[in-house]
Amino acid sequence: MYQELLQHKIKIPTEMKQNLMILHSYILVKVHVKRGDHLKGARMLIRVSNNISKFPAHIVPILTSTVIECHRASLRNSSFSYAAMLMRPEYRKDVDLKYKKKIEQIVRKPDKTEEEEASDACPYCEYILPQTKLDCPECKNNIPYCIITGRHMLKDDWSACPSCNFPALYSEIKSFLDGGEGVCPMCSEKINFSDAKFIKDPVQYLKIDESEA
Numbered sequence: 001m002y003q004e005l006l007q008h009k010i011k012i013p014t015e016m017k018q019n020l021m022i023l024h025s026y027i028l029v030k031v032h033v034k035r036g037d038h039l040k041g042a043r044m045l046i047r048v049s050n051n052i053s054k055f056p057a058h059i060v061p062i063l064t065s066t067v068i069e070c071h072r073a074s075l076r077n078s079s080f081s082y083a084a085m086l087m088r089p090e091y092r093k094d095v096d097l098k099y100k101k102k103i104e105q106i107v108r109k110p111d112k113t114e115e116e117e118a119s120d121a122c123p124y125c126e127y128i129l130p131q132t133k134l135d136c137p138e139c140k141n142n143i144p145y146c147i148i149t150g151r152h153m154l155k156d157d158w159s160a161c162p163s164c165n166f167p168a169l170y171s172e173i174k175s176f177l178d179g180g181e182g183v184c185p186m187c188s189e190k191i192n193f194s195d196a197k198f199i200k201d202p203v204q205y206l207k208i209d210e211s212e213a
Helices: 002-007 014-034 038-049 056-072 076-086 097-108 170-177
Strands: 119-121 128-130 158-160 167-169 181-183 190-192
Touching: 014 038, 014 056, 038 056, 038 076, 056 076, 056 097, 076 097, 158 170, 167 170, 170 181, 170 190
Parallel strands: none
Antiparallel strands: 119 128, 158 167, 181 190
């Protein structure tokens, strides 16, 4: 439906864009974990958990995954925060017994050490902000996100899926395809390594929607 609206040049509702971003972030968790990149997986789970109301039937499993992945990625403060949420009476009884002791231990003996998230430049104004932050506090723009990593796009590292045209960091899509072919995490179409092109001037992707400005 999203692509149909784009094809017909119909304005995409802000809520639909937001919901797609959150859902895609959740999908990317599996992609990152399968590739052994627990830090990227944890960052996406943090984003999803910060919008947990969108998944009312899956709150406990999502928060549990967030605790575990954050712990694996050494994001100990985040792991503690979501573990504490899980210990609330309304959630505690539903926590999988396989993880319950570990989560209780994280809460009882909190380790709040955590490195700050790496930062990059906003593609609109070059303000430096965390890689997974998608709204720039300086220019107030909503920044396009990479369909491979979930991070905000960089002006000098731009590519896009040849099928759905959603943006991807050029370096990341090349790494993702690893010289062969893969499936786009957004549209599920096959992408060949040679089809992932570097976009020198991403101006078409950086048009500001006046209604969101």
